[in-house]
Amino acid sequence: MPNDLTPPSDAFAKSAHIDAETYEKMYAASVADPEAFWAEHGQRVDWIKPFTVVRSTSFAPGNIDIKWFEDGTLNVAANCIDRHLATRADQTAIIWEPDDPNDAAKHITYAELHRETCKMANILEDMGVRKGDRVVIYLPMIPEAAYAMLACARIGAIHSIVFAGFSPDALGARINGCDAKVLITADYAPRGGRQTPLKSNADAALLNVLHDCKVLVVRRTGGQITWMEGRDHDYAELRLEADDHTPAAEMAAEDPLFILYTSGSTGQPKGVVHTTGGYLVYASMTHAYTFDYHDGDIFWCTADVGWVTGHSYIVYGPLANGATTLMFEGVPTYPDAGRFWAVCEKHKVNQFYTAPTAIRALMGQGDEFVTKYDLSDLKLLGSVGEPINPEAWNWYNTVVGGGRCPIVDTWWQTETGGHLITPLPGAIATKPGSATKPFFGVQPVVLDAHSGTEITSTEAEGVLCLKDSWPGQMRTVWGDHERFEKTYFSDYKGYYFSGDGCRRDADGYYWITGRVDDVINVSGHRMGTAEVESALVAHAKVAEAAVVGYPHQIKGQGIYAYVTLMNGVEPSDDLRKELESWVRTEIGPIAKPDLIQWAPGLPKTRSGKIMRRILRKIAENDYGALGDTSTLADPSVVDNLIENRANKG
Numbered sequence: 001m002p003n004d005l006t007p008p009s010d011a012f013a014k015s016a017h018i019d020a021e022t023y024e025k026m027y028a029a030s031v032a033d034p035e036a037f038w039a040e041h042g043q044r045v046d047w048i049k050p051f052t053v054v055r056s057t058s059f060a061p062g063n064i065d066i067k068w069f070e071d072g073t074l075n076v077a078a079n080c081i082d083r084h085l086a087t088r089a090d091q092t093a094i095i096w097e098p099d100d101p102n103d104a105a106k107h108i109t110y111a112e113l114h115r116e117t118c119k120m121a122n123i124l125e126d127m128g129v130r131k132g133d134r135v136v137i138y139l140p141m142i143p144e145a146a147y148a149m150l151a152c153a154r155i156g157a158i159h160s161i162v163f164a165g166f167s168p169d170a171l172g173a174r175i176n177g178c179d180a181k182v183l184i185t186a187d188y189a190p191r192g193g194r195q196t197p198l199k200s201n202a203d204a205a206l207l208n209v210l211h212d213c214k215v216l217v218v219r220r221t222g223g224q225i226t227w228m229e230g231r232d233h234d235y236a237e238l239r240l241e242a243d244d245h246t247p248a249a250e251m252a253a254e255d256p257l258f259i260l261y262t263s264g265s266t267g268q269p270k271g272v273v274h275t276t277g278g279y280l281v282y283a284s285m286t287h288a289y290t291f292d293y294h295d296g297d298i299f300w301c302t303a304d305v306g307w308v309t310g311h312s313y314i315v316y317g318p319l320a321n322g323a324t325t326l327m328f329e330g331v332p333t334y335p336d337a338g339r340f341w342a343v344c345e346k347h348k349v350n351q352f353y354t355a356p357t358a359i360r361a362l363m364g365q366g367d368e369f370v371t372k373y374d375l376s377d378l379k380l381l382g383s384v385g386e387p388i389n390p391e392a393w394n395w396y397n398t399v400v401g402g403g404r405c406p407i408v409d410t411w412w413q414t415e416t417g418g419h420l421i422t423p424l425p426g427a428i429a430t431k432p433g434s435a436t437k438p439f440f441g442v443q444p445v446v447l448d449a450h451s452g453t454e455i456t457s458t459e460a461e462g463v464l465c466l467k468d469s470w471p472g473q474m475r476t477v478w479g480d481h482e483r484f485e486k487t488y489f490s491d492y493k494g495y496y497f498s499g500d501g502c503r504r505d506a507d508g509y510y511w512i513t514g515r516v517d518d519v520i521n522v523s524g525h526r527m528g529t530a531e532v533e534s535a536l537v538a539h540a541k542v543a544e545a546a547v548v549g550y551p552h553q554i555k556g557q558g559i560y561a562y563v564t565l566m567n568g569v570e571p572s573d574d575l576r577k578e579l580e581s582w583v584r585t586e587i588g589p590i591a592k593p594d595l596i597q598w599a600p601g602l603p604k605t606r607s608g609k610i611m612r613r614i615l616r617k618i619a620e621n622d623y624g625a626l627g628d629t630s631t632l633a634d635p636s637v638v639d640n641l642i643e644n645r646a647n648k649g
């Protein structure tokens, strides 16, 4: 493992919010007296009624209960917009860069953001949405996505965003899952020069929704769509009449702000619930410190608002800080592999935050796509979603950052609301591939995976857990608190279990080694192997399926599916394609298997349990390490699988 320490330059450290000494002091204070620390930092947001109780949190078995600032009241939209109006009404809040570089970018000021959010809030109220109601958002990366989120927050509705790449089935399940009153969608989503028909996906999804769900349609392209009178509402039309002043509702700190579905190791995706006060404090504080954001900087997070990264670091964190945040509709390779850098130059981006999968893909296209642009405004680079390999780190550092921009490798999860382990760029020397040190108030521990005991030596390897709560922590699984406890607090009692493995080195730096459960990380997106398996077995020709991850050069991990066909069904290339497109329609393109291997049988124990460990090894091409196969019901199954291993191509 590379261990080179890269300290921030003196110039960077000098102007940073947090230098090395301050980090040590503040971190020590944050864990010695969390109440006092968060009582102070809870003030970074505006409260309608100030809190008097900082926290009441319990990880005790049978009583998982997490509350922060519980007697305070506030409004997230007021914090992200209204409170800036006195000083920043004419400052750009959102720079919107469209998919097609020939179309004009938009600069939306805080005053405009206020007006548009109020209008959207007013439209939602007129459609019957009230405090506590759920609204599903299925939109492209357009400013209306931010208006919709903030409009919900303004009136106290709970939003649940569904990534526009998800299929109608996945969308329908999420609308049903939270009993949404309104679905906000668009006609089409342009991306990389192609268009996803969102409205027709929404129409298909709603066929499986039995409750009354109204639809608000944004015209992004003006393309042809079908219309259901009474159910469908035209945003452009309603916007003309809508009031541009809608009062911000007074919300309790623990009222839910949003639900966001994410994959786990078992069953269908679960609705992660984040609440109002703690989430906003944490998203805004991590945005300010991790990215060393200064007033006037242009901040760009390339994620989609359909993922937690987009929630915390395109919308809520930056806007709570009065930042200028860039929202990009397109993809890194359209019209060519220089698009990210063209956008950085065009909008004078100062902090740029993306995923290793994008860096790896662009790195392979040649340096000239980067070097032809003027990237001298960049001050800091960020990475998120998966471990970054040292080769990609070095390229990012030298070619993109010109060796002068600290790289913050931020480890966190949908469940954590914001960064948990990350360098603070003016304080912590980085090492390629390490997320380095915990953020304030975060207490990571490394447990022995089998015994569950805490490894107290500095050098340690095991599973990564958190010993105590932080304000941005998820509060529950929507409608299923028991599942919350079972998923995160039952394997290792008294701790929050992240699902990740990790190593702590002699300097106390953390290195995330990847998931230790049946979750795979494909291009920085989380995918439950169980989900892909259940999609595959829903196909009439499939008897059984087992899905594992395997190392993939660009995606980090690829999806490897072992498929046993029904008796009498012959394998063929056509059937392979049919299954690939089946999974695309069942879940979405991100779940499409990269490799399908026809498996006459799967390795099972005598009690019928599939031995995934073996399947993982075969997929990784690591036959020497198959381990004990003596408990297999039929060991010859393994030989057959090895002989016919799918070609990585």
Ligand code: PRX
Residues within 6 Å of the ligand: 262, 308, 309, 383, 384, 385, 386, 387, 388, 409, 410, 411, 412, 413, 414, 415, 435, 498, 499, 500, 512, 514, 515, 521, 524, 525, 526
């Ligand atoms: O395995 C870790 C990986 O992504 C998982 C969380 O995925 P998700 O909830 O979709 O959120 C992604 C964006 C926050 C983690 O359990 N992961 C995330 N960031 C890193 C990472 N692995 C290594 N290094 C990271 N910086």
